[in-house]
Amino acid sequence: MQPDLEELAQFSGAKSALHDSFWQVREVILIGNGQPWVFARSVLPQQLCDMDFAELGNKPLGQIIFNDERFVRRPFQLSCLSESHSLLNTLGICKQRTLWGRRSVFDFKQLQLMVAEIFLPDCPAYSKQG
DSSP states (O other), rough: OOHHHHHTSSSGGGGGGGGGGEEEEEEEEEEEEEEEEEEEEEEEEEEHHTTTTTOTTTTHHHHHHTOTEEEEEEEEEEEEEOOTTTHHHHHHHEEESSSEEEEEEEETTTEEEEEEEEETTTTTSSSSSO
């Protein structure tokens, strides 16, 4: 997988490092109660993968970045997926309702990484309270 230009545009100074070999893309589906709840796509600099994340394997990325003070999250960007969004077809999701997502860039030392999450139809984030 390769990051797209819109993803790379989120990074400061990324214009000088647009070559695909500088980045890795990680996609996962997060499951809760046996149901797919979140589709997550992360764009990671190869340098971080070679050093601090060399042993990441199947470990959750969030377990690391949300529990390490050296990762500083920038503000969220929120999005709403339209019925025609290609990701819905890729994931085999029939448009049942508006799907929401968020992404943010994290600063880590001189590096940056991006995490984007789409909350899938069975995600409890859509359940009505009270």
